[in-house]
Amino acid sequence: MAEPRPMDPAGSAPWPKAWAVGAIVLSVLAAVPWMAVMPLMDADEPRFAECSRQMLVTGDWVYPQFNGRPRHAKPPLFNWLQVGSYAIFGVNEFAARLPSLLATIGTGLVLFPLARRFCGEQTAWLAVAVWLALPQTHGWGRAAVTDPLLTLLSAGALAAAFRGLEAERGGAAWYAVSGACLGLAALTKGPVGIVVPAGAYLLYVVLSGSWRRGLGRAGPYSALALALLVAAPWFAAQIAHYGREYVDTFFGSDNLQRYTVGRPVGLALGILWPIPVVLLVAFPVSLLLPRLLRDAWRERGAARGGDASARWRLFLAAWVVAILALFAPSATQLSQYLMALYPPLALLIADLLVRESEGPTPADRSRWIAGAALAAGLGLGAAFFGAAVLAARFVSQAGLDNLPLIQAVAVALGGAFIASAALFAHGWRRAAGSRLVGCVLGATLLAAIAMGQVAVPVIAFSRDQGLKELALVARDRIAPGAPIIAYGLQTSTVVFYAQRNVVEAGSRTAEETLQLAIRQPGAWVIAPRRRAGELEALGLRETAQARQYVLLERPRRGAPAAATEATSPRSPASPPPGSQTGSGAR
Template structure:
């Protein structure tokens, strides 16, 4: 019901579409350039899904959906095995209602697939370390960690669970569980087999092809985008305590129960219950690992959530009998409904926060009431749920509120806003203006703009300096100026363009775009004024994550 939207979704679909169209699956491309910020594993999954379904608007979201469903099942099964089926139901619902989990399950980003691989590895480790020995489960855990590592570099983190387990076994040598065995060596080959999903074909290509571009790609991805990015991040700088803020905002409503959960967890850890020690000890190690890096984003700690949901689940039946906990959960649902009611009312009547943001994003005025009524509908339905269930069933009220929230988000708000967030509206205007027989080139473009062109427009590089893009664009236009056009970010329009012929074609994602007919650009002038627009380069780079 929607198209890929920034920041990450369009670039992954561009790479996946390039794989399908060219048959070159090893090296992902963003337009004409190699895309070296992430391994291609996630893009392989999207491209493979497209080959099965034949629709990008279906296939680009399906990997995240399947990974989220897998994560929910693994969370349920871990809790069932560690405790009982009743606790398992609390675990899976606790994970489902957490705001960040639902949001990422509905986004086509790498992180949800990483969470699926991480949780699979944790599931295998729990089966072996706490319920085993199960050497097959250990090998599966290591393999999943390997696949997670070549999906996004931190996929090895589940193996840190061995640290609290070793400490616990040292303190309790007589406890049941796996002991000394040569089979522990299964960890290394199984992990390497997981990483070989991508590293093996890359290594073969590096040995067979001396192309400097390929060597540079491998160096960028294997070193700069992993170790350098962690130890000396060049963007997303945040203070050490940043993730505490993330937990208390994006992990609602679960984080609202921390005042009750943390003391209860501490008491069980002091009793040396290995289930809590391993789950919470691992989560703490992950939190410290990411907090130590200067570069931080809220999605980095998402893999902790399933483990914390399993650790919280045995405590939830007792907590939900407490009046204070019920009030906290009911107030969460009430405040969420009132906030959406206020925003929805403002959207319907064309004033307030919604109106200001619509103007910034060039959203047509007639769209606001449509979104507003969806928000009001969610608010009214949530208030009705609260009134019917009342304080006694606050837990169920939160679950139903979450269901209503994601239905409103997926069925109403996102489809209505899609033409503006995906840039499809402005690109439709471009097609209408230049006609079906024209050719389009792009200067200082964004991924969503290129993705929305069909057939795909000509680009002159994404990370290249703007001056270099203009030089290539001028040569391209000069070959057929009567039928070639340039789509350009307004801030970098060349001084060699005839301003009287520049067309303001529209805005998307808070950027203003212009169309330049090929006949309005002086190619010889572009060559003479090389570097005039270099100062705009810093504002154009968006590595994403």
């Protein structure tokens, strides 16, 4: 096997490094301020944060709990890292998100030596810059969820496996590193932590014809054995403690069922759903993906012949394609599922940019790529402008407030994507050398900052800040042990900020929710303002409000007789039917 030769010789001009370092510093600095002030978003961020807080409070790190019930949905590695962060910085949003930011930076540290080994230092710096500059990284890279950590461990596993496969000597050590990463990935998100990297590795072996090197040695099998050795003890402890309940919940409903019968999110595109996702969250460099995959496919003959550069590109392409192929059929369609494909995409883009900047003149580059970028940018811009016009129709249903601000952000996003496309197209068709790299990085950062540092915080404050504020009020004013009832909203945010168990009313009517409050002494109810009138008409009294949410007390004496039918009382530790908390929660 030929030794890899860096594509940029020592002593070459340092321009890519200057652009890259600037993009890296800007991306990291832009992410940090929002970590401490932005409320935890959606259901997942506060759910992970609260599960970790329970570990810290109870000292039980083995059997995760949420809202008074076992949480079987995810393994504990990410929670363990959050507990460590809490121990240093306290229980707050910054500490909850810090492990994800460090994992995102860690992914860049995995990419750097890999790219430097096979492409040279300029490409290595640029790969890290592209990874950190992507819109998806600005959006998900600091989120208090498992995906950034899973991405780091998947990248580590595949990078080490490739080094092991290509090594003439010392391959066993690389496979050991790969196996350890696979085991930790399984402790982060379950079987997907092993299946996805293994699928990418196998696809590369097939495409490159590396049957003997890839499967004829002990390395891959020792890696798999080590992965099982790392992950199996914790899973065995769960099965021993919970029995069939854990097997059915985690392996059944939270893995197999999500893949086969989950509910799609967004447009009903079937197996094509990754296309608009990748286009949007990696814009505008996502327009280069077809070119990158085409080049890798055309070079597969050279890869089979031992060309190190061709093998490198084919490996990265197999990494991307395997993730797309494995998740495209998934019935549950969430953008973060694809996060692990962006590290190899960043490596491919960096490799291409360095070659293009040192190779043909701008006039020789494809007009189709520039044209596609402009068309996509105009299309996305028009979509966001349309969303601004139609925002009044969906803002309330989406749990958002401050319609003018939401409309302004939609307009800003539309303008940012159009400007990003124009800058990218200009650089691709007219810029050479450092100007090409600067245009592409600048265009990517423009879209990323608009999405991750403007739109995401605005959505978080518009949707979740009021719920956070009322949960803090409830924590301070409601008697210890008294329950909180969540009516018409998800409970995770309330559970974390109120630091107590919450009963979710689920599909109960206003009358049934009233009876639930009557049957539980001292209970208060949190509800969206648009639905609070249903409860106030039955005698509940508003005692506090924050943005689009209200906090209501149980009725005074003489409450309407319409709500006299008894419903069985339920403790806060036992949410009513229809609740999304507990063992089935993500």
